Amino acid sequence: MLDVQPNDRVLDLCAAPGGKSVALAQLIFPHLHAGSAAPAPPKTGCLHSNEVDHTRNKRLAANLRAYLPESLFESSAVRVLRLDGSDARAVTQLPCGPGGYDRVLLDAPCSSERHIIHAHVRAAAGGRVADEMARWRRGGSKTLAKLQTELLMTALKAVRAGGRVVYSTCSIETGENDGVIEKMLAAIEKDKKKFGVSWGVTFELGSKLKKRAGPVDEALESLTEETKYGRIAVPDHKDGKQWGPLFFCVITKISGKS
Secondary structure (H helix, E strand, C coil): CCCCCCCCEEEECCCCCCHHHHHHHHHHCHHHCCCCCCCCCCCCCEEEEECCCHHHHHHHHHHHHHHCCHHHHHCCCEEEECCCCCCCCHHHHCCCCCCCEEEEEEECCCCCHHHHHHHHHHHHHCCCCCHHHHHCCCCHHHHHHHHHHHHHHHHHHHEEEEEEEEEEECCCCHHHCHHHHHHHHHHHHHHHHHHCCCCEEEECCCCCCCCCCCCCCHHHHHHCEECCCCEEECCCCCCCCCCCCEEEEEEEEECCCC
16 A cells, blocks of 8 residues: 555654554565565665654664664664654654655554454453543544644655555544545645645545546455545454454645645
């Protein structure tokens, strides 16, 4: 979905605990694979993995150092950042700056309903109340949607024109999925009127797509359902695998200023 190529400049905006960043590094630096005969590319590719929470940031850094070659850290090809991506100023603090990244992954904080339910069932079996259930609040999804929209705007400002952003959640709540995309579109229009921003976005998937570049991948078609701006895998899918929810939207930034 993100279509990362060797030597790309990639930002993982909400990276902890680090598994996604490790997978991204494998795509950016294939010449470092064990037994690889691939020549080392020019030193412009990089991976910047961000996590604002202090404890999760430490875990992210430890996991990346456990799985990636030390040379990537010594050369600053891989860096762990601790920025608040929901702050409009964050994009100016990124090492590659506004419009400086080829690809941005935003696996956003979300309601994660399935995780909460599973935690509740496990805790109830032991006569306890799950921490996740105790923290749950009505209206929390609306608060998260605001945060998600702010993070997505930072991701879009960070990526270059022609670059790609993947927005994903593990929520089944429409307000955190297509709803956030609609808020993002409204925010772009507002910025165009207020600040003269000239860039826009297009989508690779979803029922709102006016012209599809090609057929949807067969596996993707069979395992997920179409939404307005992306696709979602749900636990009650007919294949019986019971995995998900997983929503994803593939966004390409087009033309204009960052």
